[in-house]
Amino acid sequence: MKINVTINGQAHEADVEPRLLLVHLIRDVVGLTGTHVGCETSICGACTVHLNGRAVKSCTVLAVQANGAEVTTIEGLANNGQLHAVQEGFWECHGLQCGYCTPGMIMASCALLKDNPNPSEGEIRHGLEGNLCRCTGYQNIVESVKYAANKLQGA
């Protein structure tokens, strides 16, 4: 099936099988490997990207269901080499160790801050419930999101 998907502002046309997952379109067809494949069952959140501005788990979205949509991946966040505030937060607050969950964690955090620019700790934890990290114990991830919230609000 022919589909048109805009990924990080760039239009892509592809002829794909109905079974192709969005995450495999992003990684294998378009070649953006920053989005990770983890559990493939919608649990871990490593594959989180934005589909028309909303966070989704791209391992359980079909590429054909993204036809006509805009997708943002981790590669689409930095602007001319300048890290996005959430990326900077994860850097500054040591929000990662092995890094496997990080792209998904950052995409989920960006979506959270878009809906709620000044979240409480509880709201941050609720917003990231669907993203698993087996290294950090989450404390520094929450700090990273707080850092980004402050930065984005000019504090």
Added chain:
Amino acid sequence: MRAYLPAYDLQTPANLAEALRLLADAPGVWKPFAGGTDLMVLLEAGKLAHKQFISLWHLPELRGISITDDSITLGAMTTYSQVQTHPILQREFPLLCQAASWTGSVAIQNRGTIGGNIANASPAADSLPALLVYEAELELVSARGARWVSYQSFHTGYKQMAMRSDELIKAIRLPRTTNQWIQHSRKVGTRKAQAISKVCIAALAKIENNTIHDIRLAFGSVAPGPLRCVQTEAVLKSRAIDDATIKDARSALAAELTPIDDIRSTAEYRLRVAGNLLAEFLAGNGIDFHSDR
């Protein structure tokens, strides 16, 4: 787990009429596919037998929330995220909003739909007990026309529905009649997010001077489908809330539920916790309650 799926056919009809024509031409062949939050997991695990799917996600006729003085109507493709952020649903149908917020996690709530939750017909579905106590109605459409049915009698067995193979759920209508009722829900699972419930309750009641004037109770994960507990309701109507009432309610509930042992829990645990959830609701809204449950 498979990294790549076996091949199958998927159609993305441009509009509802086209989707209904596909269903009419080959009834039972096509499996409707909404947000895919449950189907994708089964598909990737190789556990989904259907080889032909129709994607409904993009159909404009199945979207949107409309409001009249008497009711609020949700397009079947209304997502859990849209449910939670709608001001009238927040105010008048909090049980549905709570259930939506318990489903999966944010990224899943952005894809999962109320219509998909109904048609997937899981006994553990989070939003269905709420739809039962709100006495929702469903609009079913086919190439032959449209009809409204009561949701109360929709689930007829495990994954069985009172719906023909050429029909789709188009909309869900909620009567705006329960705003003044006491509303309560709770989910018991292994964790708050990303967990399928072991037991969940949705309850509405009109209680004055410690007397139950009216009550509606529904449970998830304790029967082949989501269950409205009419016999337990009958036992509770017109009763004062005291230890004897709660004891009778527990007995009636135990007789009405048919939980099973599965990977998430046991029948014994589910029965015990369902009784506790009901007692918690009644006790929380009664006076002079001293039960030693």
